[in-house]
Amino acid sequence: MTEAVILKLGGSVITDKSGECAIDHARLHEIAGQLATRRAPALVLIHGAGSCGHPEARRYHINDGLTDENVPGIYHTHAAVSRLNAAVVDALRDAGVEAIGIHPFDMALAQDGRLASFETRHIAEMTEHGIVPVLHGDVVMDRLKGSCIVSGDQLATWLATALASRRVGLATDVAGVLQNGSVIPRIDRSVAETLDVGGSANTDVTGGMRGKxxxxxxxxxAGIESHIFHVSMIGRFLDGAEHGGTTITGRGIP
Structure with a gap:
């Protein structure tokens, strides 16, 4: 089986997070062009919700659990992220990438906000045939809370483990994890304890950079390194070149 490359596009990269479902179509087509030019042998693409889903999830208090009052929020949140997913898939297909959208709501189950089950064997089979699965942060049913939000970052870690991937990248609107304006090149748990990293400045129910x-x-x-870098460095990440961002590792900094 070909090793999958997991690439996650931050919601702030492809939407204006200060608006409401304001999709950046120009940026999407730019990214799609890069992915069409530098095709990984087996690529799994994930994107955040950005302004398509976070406002709805906040408005209906989806992460607080399901009640009779906020049940409609499941539809409205899922519909918003599905609109963004369709735009991502359309941009990729316009660029010649054989992409298909996959909605976690349809196939995932959570337990107290964390994924408890999520079938991935068909995703592996898709990549073997050159199909790019496009997943996204989504509302899912939760056995304890009724419902919750599963972020694109949580999906990235689940898929990397399930597909035994050793190449995991998060493309963001910043150059990496920043401290005092400078990129921190490597972070392990000892370094993380010293960081003062905030969440998103805009509506974000999944924890922003701290959550990532x-x-x-x-x-x-689990032994899998990952990388956070600016979206302009997607090509360099796919090429295995230096991207100027941050590597998250289980090993101490040499």
Whole structure:
């Protein structure tokens, strides 16, 4: 089986997070062009919700659990992220990439906010045939809370483990994890304890950069390094070249 490359596009990269479902179609087509030019042998693409889903999830308090009052929020949140997913898939297909959208709501189950089950064998089979699965952060049913939000970052760690991937990248709107304006080149748990990293300045129910680091440190504990870099460096990441961003690792900094 060909080793999958996991690439996650931050929601702030492809939407204006200060608006409401304001999709950056120009940026999407630019990214799609890069992916069409530098095709990984087996690529799995994930994207965040950005302004398509976070406002709805916040408005309906989806992460607080399901009640009679907020049941409609499941539809509205899922519909918003599905619109963004369709735009991502359309941009990729316009660029010649054989992409198909996959909605976690249809196939995932959570337990207290964490994925408890998520079938991935068909995703592996898709990549073997040159198909690019495109997943996204989504509302899913939760056995304890009724519903919750599963972020694209959580999906990235689940898929990397399930598909035994050793190449995991998160493309963001910043150059990497920043401290005092400078990129931190490598982060392990000892370094993470010293960081003062905030969440997103805009509506984000999944923890912003702090949430990303927490997810990727758990992945590093399983022996899988990951990378956070600026979206302009997607090509360099896919080429295996230096991207100027941050590597999240289970090993100490040499």
């Amino acid at each position: 680091i927490a997810e990727l440190l758990a992945l590093a504990d």
